[in-house]
Amino acid sequence: MEEQVLGLLIGGLFGAGLILGGLADPDKIIGTLRLKDFHAMRTIAVFVLVGMLGTWMLGQAGLAHPSVKPASLVAVTLGGALLGIGFGLTGYCPGTGLACAAAGRLDALVTVIGMFLGALVFILIHPWAVVPIDKILAKGKVTLPDYTGTKPWMWVAGFCGIGGLILWISGRFGKKAADSSATARP
C-alpha cells in the first residue's frame, strides 16, 4: 500500500515535471539532438546535476536508497545504441513516451505500443541472446568511485564543473542561434 502511494506520488511529480519542463516534447528533444534548440540539453544538465548533488548528500547522511545498475559494458553500449536510434527517430524515451501519450499525442501512444512489443521480444530472446552478451566485460553493480578507489566528492565536483561548462557553452550558442534566426526573419 505504501509502495503504491509513494510510486503514484513520485511518478505523478515526475510526469508533471517532464511535461512542464519540456522534456516530454519530441520537438524539444530533436532540437537538442540536432544542436539547434538547447532548452532540453540545459534542462537535462540541471536535472542530472541537482539529482547528483542531492543523492551524494543523502548518501553522506546515510539516507539514500541506491540501486546501481550492473556495468556490463558491451550490453550497456549496445542497448544505448538501440535506444539512441529510437530516441533520435521519435524524440521519445520510455518515460516521456508515456507522458506524451497522456498529453494527447497519438504518435507517442503508437510508440508506447511499439515499446510493449520491444519488451516482449526482449523476453523471448533473453535466454539465448541477452544472457551471453550481458556476461562480456561485466564489471558488476559498481560506481565510478568504487571502481577507481577514489572519493565520491571528487567525481561530483568534476561533473558539476563539466555540467557548468555545458550550460555556459549552450547558453552562448543558444543566444547566437536566436540572434541569427531573428535577423533571418523579414
Place this chain on the structure above:
Amino acid sequence: MPENSVPKAPLPWWAAGLLLGIVQILAVGLSGPLGVSTQFVVVEGVALNKVAPSYVEQHTLLQSEKYQKIGYGFWLDVGIVLGAFLAAVLAGRWRPRATTYWWRVSHGPTVGKRLLAGFIGGFLILMGARFAHGCTSGQFASGWAQLSLSVVPFTVSLFLFGMITALLAYPRTPNIDA
C-alpha cells in the same frame, strides 16, 4: 506565426531542471531512484505467468521475484501517466495530435509515416533500454545521480546514435520560439 514554430516549454530550463532534480532526490530518499522501462517487462511477465506459467517457471529473467511483483516501480509509471495528463491539461498543453513540427518540416503532412516511425522507434527504445539495464531515466539520469560506472559508456552510445539518427531523420530545421 506561432502555429508554425516550435513553442517554448511551460517552464524555463533552470526551473525545469531543478524540479526534476528534486523529484530524483525525493525518489532516492524515499524509495529508490527513478526508472521506467523495467515495468514494461514486469507487466508482460505477470501476464505471461497467468497464461503460460510453465514458460515463466523456466525463464531465467521472468521467474525472479522482481519481474513477478507489481510494486513501487509499476505505480511510478502509472503516476507518470496521471501526472503528465494533469499537468498538460492545467498548463493548456493537452491537445490531440499525431505529428511534430520537426517531422512536418522534413517530411510534410505524412502522419502515417510518423506513426510507423514511432512504432519502430518504440520497439528499439524498449529493446535497447532492457539490454542496457535501464533507459534515459533508470540508466542515464539515475546512473549519473549515483555515479555508476555503466552510465559513461551508456551516455556516449545513447547520444552518439541519437544525434546521428536525428540528423538523418530530421534534415530540415523548423522555426523555434526563443
